[in-house]
Amino acid sequence: MRAAPMTNAPANDNRIAASNVNGGRTLTLRIFRYNPLQPEQEPHLQSFTLEEADTMTLFIALNEIRENMDPTLQFDFVCRAGICGSCAMLINGRPGLACRTLTRDLPREITLAPLPGFELIGDLSVNTGKWMRGMSEQLQTWIHRTGGAPDLCRLEERMEPEVAENIYELERCIECGCCISACGTAQMRPDFVGAVGINQLARFRIDPRDDRTDTQFFEVLGDDTGVFGCMTLLGCEDFCPKDLPLAQQIAYMRRKMVLAAT
Amino acid sequence: MTQPLTGRRPSRLSAWMDMVQGGTGLLLVLFMWAHMLMVSSILLGKDAMYWVARMFEGEPLLGKPYPILVSGVVLFILAAIVVHAVLALRRFPASSHQYQTLHHHIRSLRHGDTTLWYLQVITGFALFFLASVHLYQMLLHPGDIGPYASSDRVWSGRFWPLYLLLLFAVELHGGIGVYRLVVKWGWFLGKDPRRGRRRLQRIKWLITAFLLALGLLTLAAYMKIGMEHEARVGERYVPAHLQPVAEPQGNP
Amino acid sequence: MQIIHTDALIIGGGLAGLRAAIGVKRQGFEAIVLSLVPPKRSHSAAAQGGMQASLANSAKGEGDNEDLHFLDTVRGSDWGADQEVVRMFVNTAPKAVRELAAWGVPWNRVQRGDHTSVIKGNKVTVHERDEAHGLITARNFGGTQKWRTCYVSDGTGHSMLYTMSNQAIAEQIPVHERMEAIALIHDGERCYGAVVRNLITGELLAYVSRTTCIATGGYGRLYRNTTNAVINEGIGTAIALETGVATLGNMEAVQFHPTGIFPAGILVTEGCRGDGGLLLDGRQERFMPAYEPEKQELASRDVVSRCMETHIAKGLGAQSRFGEHLWLDIRLLGQKHIDTRLREVKEICHYFLGVDPARELIPVRPAQHYSMGGIRTNYRGESPTLKGLFAAGEAACWDMHGFNRLGGNSVAETVVAGMIVGETMGEYLADNQITVSTALVHDCVGQAAQQLHNYAHNNGNENPFHILRDMQHCMTDKVGIFRNGERLQQAVSELQQLQQRASQIRVHSAARGVNPELVAAYRVEKMLKLALCVAHGALQRQESRGAHYREDFPLRNDRDWLNRTLATWQQGAPLPSLSYEQLDVRNMELPPGWRGYGSEERIDHPHTAARQAEVDALKAKVPDRFQLQEQLMPYCDLLPPSLRGRNERLAEPLQSPSGEQRP
Numbered sequence A: 001m002r003a004a005p006m007t008n009a010p011a012n013d014n015r016i017a018a019s020n021v022n023g024g025r026t027l028t029l030r031i032f033r034y035n036p037l038q039p040e041q042e043p044h045l046q047s048f049t050l051e052e053a054d055t056m057t058l059f060i061a062l063n064e065i066r067e068n069m070d071p072t073l074q075f076d077f078v079c080r081a082g083i084c085g086s087c088a089m090l091i092n093g094r095p096g097l098a099c100r101t102l103t104r105d106l107p108r109e110i111t112l113a114p115l116p117g118f119e120l121i122g123d124l125s126v127n128t129g130k131w132m133r134g135m136s137e138q139l140q141t142w143i144h145r146t147g148g149a150p151d152l153c154r155l156e157e158r159m160e161p162e163v164a165e166n167i168y169e170l171e172r173c174i175e176c177g178c179c180i181s182a183c184g185t186a187q188m189r190p191d192f193v194g195a196v197g198i199n200q201l202a203r204f205r206i207d208p209r210d211d212r213t214d215t216q217f218f219e220v221l222g223d224d225t226g227v228f229g230c231m232t233l234l235g236c237e238d239f240c241p242k243d244l245p246l247a248q249q250i251a252y253m254r255r256k257m258v259l260a261a262t
Numbered sequence B: 001m002t003q004p005l006t007g008r009r010p011s012r013l014s015a016w017m018d019m020v021q022g023g024t025g026l027l028l029v030l031f032m033w034a035h036m037l038m039v040s041s042i043l044l045g046k047d048a049m050y051w052v053a054r055m056f057e058g059e060p061l062l063g064k065p066y067p068i069l070v071s072g073v074v075l076f077i078l079a080a081i082v083v084h085a086v087l088a089l090r091r092f093p094a095s096s097h098q099y100q101t102l103h104h105h106i107r108s109l110r111h112g113d114t115t116l117w118y119l120q121v122i123t124g125f126a127l128f129f130l131a132s133v134h135l136y137q138m139l140l141h142p143g144d145i146g147p148y149a150s151s152d153r154v155w156s157g158r159f160w161p162l163y164l165l166l167l168f169a170v171e172l173h174g175g176i177g178v179y180r181l182v183v184k185w186g187w188f189l190g191k192d193p194r195r196g197r198r199r200l201q202r203i204k205w206l207i208t209a210f211l212l213a214l215g216l217l218t219l220a221a222y223m224k225i226g227m228e229h230e231a232r233v234g235e236r237y238v239p240a241h242l243q244p245v246a247e248p249q250g251n252p
Numbered sequence C: 001m002q003i004i005h006t007d008a009l010i011i012g013g014g015l016a017g018l019r020a021a022i023g024v025k026r027q028g029f030e031a032i033v034l035s036l037v038p039p040k041r042s043h044s045a046a047a048q049g050g051m052q053a054s055l056a057n058s059a060k061g062e063g064d065n066e067d068l069h070f071l072d073t074v075r076g077s078d079w080g081a082d083q084e085v086v087r088m089f090v091n092t093a094p095k096a097v098r099e100l101a102a103w104g105v106p107w108n109r110v111q112r113g114d115h116t117s118v119i120k121g122n123k124v125t126v127h128e129r130d131e132a133h134g135l136i137t138a139r140n141f142g143g144t145q146k147w148r149t150c151y152v153s154d155g156t157g158h159s160m161l162y163t164m165s166n167q168a169i170a171e172q173i174p175v176h177e178r179m180e181a182i183a184l185i186h187d188g189e190r191c192y193g194a195v196v197r198n199l200i201t202g203e204l205l206a207y208v209s210r211t212t213c214i215a216t217g218g219y220g221r222l223y224r225n226t227t228n229a230v231i232n233e234g235i236g237t238a239i240a241l242e243t244g245v246a247t248l249g250n251m252e253a254v255q256f257h258p259t260g261i262f263p264a265g266i267l268v269t270e271g272c273r274g275d276g277g278l279l280l281d282g283r284q285e286r287f288m289p290a291y292e293p294e295k296q297e298l299a300s301r302d303v304v305s306r307c308m309e310t311h312i313a314k315g316l317g318a319q320s321r322f323g324e325h326l327w328l329d330i331r332l333l334g335q336k337h338i339d340t341r342l343r344e345v346k347e348i349c350h351y352f353l354g355v356d357p358a359r360e361l362i363p364v365r366p367a368q369h370y371s372m373g374g375i376r377t378n379y380r381g382e383s384p385t386l387k388g389l390f391a392a393g394e395a396a397c398w399d400m401h402g403f404n405r406l407g408g409n410s411v412a413e414t415v416v417a418g419m420i421v422g423e424t425m426g427e428y429l430a431d432n433q434i435t436v437s438t439a440l441v442h443d444c445v446g447q448a449a450q451q452l453h454n455y456a457h458n459n460g461n462e463n464p465f466h467i468l469r470d471m472q473h474c475m476t477d478k479v480g481i482f483r484n485g486e487r488l489q490q491a492v493s494e495l496q497q498l499q500q501r502a503s504q505i506r507v508h509s510a511a512r513g514v515n516p517e518l519v520a521a522y523r524v525e526k527m528l529k530l531a532l533c534v535a536h537g538a539l540q541r542q543e544s545r546g547a548h549y550r551e552d553f554p555l556r557n558d559r560d561w562l563n564r565t566l567a568t569w570q571q572g573a574p575l576p577s578l579s580y581e582q583l584d585v586r587n588m589e590l591p592p593g594w595r596g597y598g599s600e601e602r603i604d605h606p607h608t609a610a611r612q613a614e615v616d617a618l619k620a621k622v623p624d625r626f627q628l629q630e631q632l633m634p635y636c637d638l639l640p641p642s643l644r645g646r647n648e649r650l651a652e653p654l655q656s657p658s659g660e661q662r663p
């Protein structure tokens, strides 16, 4: 089967050609600077100006600054493709993944700040990893089997295809921390496990391989540090870069936990 | 099967408080919707309002009105509000540090639902005072409800500014409240939860707009009657079927 | 200075490192994992397409088994692979998938009934058997005879890594995040751990261990245009090289993936083509069938990448302001398929290109993708020259990929290698009582500290970031898909000049903490060494094999080059010293031949014909595939006992109650 109707061709070419409509701008990046190891220097915003390039992302812009203007600038990128969750920061006050944010979608002045709610390592770099590991340990985000380990030579246990897909739907979380920074509750109360934690437990709750009962889930999720701390502010869902259905999952766990409590 | 995982035993209090807060909230919203419809009966005419008022005083059942019944309802509602407010207070920023963090967060995030919640906190705070005054009034003067009595209170008693504020506060607070309650427990989200949420939000605004419009019209109606009745403040309305002659007299 | 003692030090928190750590821990030893980043952010998370294992559950996988997986892998490697290791691998891969399934990976499952699929541009109906319903399904990938790639939508690596990492947390394995190993502690014979820099505070620490495993992934960032994460700089590989004792294998074997999005170089998975996507040229016409009539878009990556570049060189690419590229067309797969099975692809296209792949074409061009080369180990994962040093995953060259890796074989390798190496490290720990001299530890840390200190007091004024960039350009331009002697020679000289410049790096900032400038400085020096191993190795290898393609030596030359390049670096030397390890045709289960795609021309090894005749004779005589295999090339004893069992399939039920041993 010949697949490509010729009519679609110009659309693609135009897209790339059109990517320069904003080109030629001079951007001003106002970047939060603070190194906790050098507390004598107060936290402040430092401005950098640079020429915008075609399809420039904040990843490209920040690296340009570090390579040519200020080699001490700290930030975290790993995959630079929006899949690892390293680069979340406040972009003009709102959490998002810097690596996949195109400067052309932003105004000429861009303010960058580290994600609030996490330990600051320096400048734009925060220790989300430590937070997430703590969350994981506290909530026990792994499969709990009561039976022994299966014989690996044997056929695997079956699972309904739809169940597997539903689990993956929730497992797409990249632990970027945006939901924590976008949640007023988490900002006010640091011991709140946040949407990321609740969603992860929901993922295990629907997994038939996990033998935990609701009473057991209740132990880790049944108070104000858990699902009952959530005030339904919904920033988590609206700023989750992976578009996870967080409100629905929090509601799901809330219903299960209420049943477990009564 | 259910051996503890962590040895942690969270109390069930959180779960209960969450449910009771939501439950009282829902009860109050339902009450408010009904209340709005009742009060707005004035738009259908003084007789309609008169009839509604007497009904609540039990006249159709007991043969004669007992305003004390209204006081009972008021007490019940007052209790619900107190419980609701006390539980909701947990959610207020508990320290100036929390307050600052929250304030900064809301300003920088510019996020619809978070801002709505904040509006709810503010209106809730306002309700605390506004509703108290109104309820206190209703508790002590349950008999003073009727087409003229109410209108006099609204106009000559200078209650209308209070009602205006109360109206906005309660409709915003209650409207946002049910919307959030519905999302909180995951009802009516449908197959695509994000789209479902947007739909719920639209419905919520429609309801709020309708109730505000209705409330404003109602308030206007009371004010108008009150204005016209200003000269005869204190006089009670006699419904049409009890008005033998042109001279309306009335203390039932 | 802080010294941390442990039984096993695992450098790298990707799939390979975490699985190895779990293995060690389960044998009762203490393991500490180091990682530059939180382990869930390791680049394993970026693997999209899937993991190969011959489960044979799906209709198009029926009849699959270890033998076919073995054939495909060896052919894919262009006979560069160690066939024993490939055998160990294919027998363990199904166990690895099943273990991950038990730990929580939500593998996509077989749905009974009829489904429409797109194969070679045509819509066909595939019927899935009732009895396979609910078992792990598979998709098609390049260079395979069966649909063998198990997957989780297109977030396979993500799911695997999250599951693995959660399992490591469950087993209470400490992961020291934001820690970078910058030198190995060794005495020329044995490795005793590593000197480690804390990437938060900038402090140096010593991790002293009885065994050390390097699982630091690939070194794609030697190139400008790469699908790899920015942390894939090969520092783990480089510190092994810097011992002067450990060897690196086949560093010139670098894979280029056909479908990096253009110009960003971010990968869209091979699953796009596996599921039926097509490559189109500037005229929006298919071109792969003309080059590869049989496998078409699904020939191995080296072959497809070369065809694409050849086609562009003919002037048939699509033009854009950034240069020329080709198109990937997945519109024919339909909205629903893209929304459920290719959602990361959709997101990437949306955010980085502004393209909706269900309606529009995706601009693509080959980009550096995978490092077949790495720290040379034996089949147990241990360095043959530096005792106590192990390596696993992409960082290692125990050599199952030879000169070209098949899609889906890498995440499978990481877990399998983790299982095997974890086991052998345990054995090693049980057998070896080791004492380390404190003087040695202080020496090694002192040296490292001195080096870092020197950057601040250098007289030169070079910027490490610029040197890094120049190196990356040099590698992409001169040590890319098409190589020749002249350009490689230029590359080697340029890299040496860059080394000169690197010795003039001056770090200006004395900022406490991580100090990114300092990090760039010490890394670029290490990376230049690796780059030279790649370029120099490529220059010396005068043949074309797998991903290593020499325009001036276009044939595969088994006669002279059926061998593995080994590189070591003596301190102060201008270049790595290369030596070669022969592969013995006489022991091969699959003697060298045509791959089934790509060029059929080659220069044969003198022993090939004889070995082929032997193999054919045995095949005629022995009908049972297990017995035949056993006689062709016994390997079972090489596996740890726990991994020797046969793998059950629907068509091959196990007789005995539990996974029985081979006869």
Ligand SMILES: Cc1cc2nc3c(=O)[nH]c(=O)nc-3n(C[C@H](O)[C@H](O)[C@H](O)COP(=O)(O)OP(=O)(O)OC[C@H]3O[C@@H](n4cnc5c(N)ncnc54)[C@H](O)[C@@H]3O)c2cc1C
Pocket (backbone or CB within 6 Å): C011, C012, C013, C014, C015, C016, C017, C034, C035, C036, C037, C038, C039, C042, C043, C044, C045, C046, C047, C048, C049, C050, C051, C052, C156, C157, C179, C180, C181, C182, C215, C216, C217, C218, C227, C228, C229, C231, C232, C234, C235, C236, C267, C269, C369, C370, C392, C393, C394, C395, C407, C408, C409, C410, C411, C412, C414
């Ligand atoms: C975009 C992309 C898609 C891919 N898709 C597939 C696929 O579909 N199927 C497939 O089979 N393969 C795929 N691969 C290949 C596969 O993902 C990798 O080869 C594999 O995941 C490597 O795993 P690893 O455990 O060896 O290393 P990684 O996952 O890269 O982990 C390396 C670890 O080492 C740590 N580290 C590195 N250096 C140091 C140091 N000096 N000190 C301390 N720690 C250090 C890092 O922090 C990290 O934790 C893909 C690769 C890419 C780039």
Ligand code: HEM
Pocket (backbone or CB within 6 Å): A231, B018, B021, B022, B023, B024, B025, B026, B028, B029, B032, B081, B084, B085, B088, B089, B091, B092, B117, B120, B121, B123, B124, B125, B127, B128, B129, B131, B170, B173, B174, B176, B177, B178, B180, B181, B184
């Ligand atoms: C004294 C008056 C009141 C105060 C101080 C108050 C305060 C609050 C606060 C702060 C919240 C948010 C709680 C949270 O986010 O968890 C809330 C929720 C709510 N309020 Fe009120 N409120 C008052 C009266 C009312 C009244 C009169 C109504 C009915 C119209 C009402 C209905 C609701 C509803 C439905 C919710 C949502 C409940 C939930 O989210 O669980 N409240 N209230």
Ligand code: HEM
Pocket (backbone or CB within 6 Å): B035, B039, B070, B073, B074, B075, B077, B127, B131, B134, B135, B138, B144, B145, B146, B149, B150, B151, B153, B154, B159, B163, B166, B167, B168, B170, B214, B215, B216, B218, B219, B220, B222
């Ligand atoms: C059982 C308790 C209540 C009774 C019997 C009651 C009764 C009334 C009556 C009779 C009126 C007409 C005006 C008047 O007579 O003064 C009125 C108006 C009003 N009440 Fe209440 N009320 C009760 C509770 C509440 C509560 C809890 C709220 C909100 C928190 C509230 C909000 C209002 C408002 C906003 C108006 C003005 C409506 C308008 O004019 O549009 N009432 N109420």
Ligand code: SF4
Pocket (backbone or CB within 6 Å): A172, A173, A174, A175, A176, A177, A178, A179, A180, A195, A196, A199, A236, A239, A240, A241, A242, A243, A244, A246
């Ligand atoms: S739930 Fe979403 S926002 Fe929160 S950590 Fe996961 S991916 Fe990030």
Ligand code: F3S
Pocket (backbone or CB within 6 Å): A182, A183, A184, A185, A186, A194, A195, A229, A230, A231, A232, A233, A234, A235, A236, A237, A247, A250
């Ligand atoms: S923003 Fe926070 S309060 Fe709940 S709904 Fe999300 S976790």
Ligand code: FES
Pocket (backbone or CB within 6 Å): A076, A077, A078, A079, A080, A081, A082, A083, A084, A085, A086, A087, A088, A097, A098, A099, A100
């Ligand atoms: S760098 Fe990985 S998500 Fe941005």
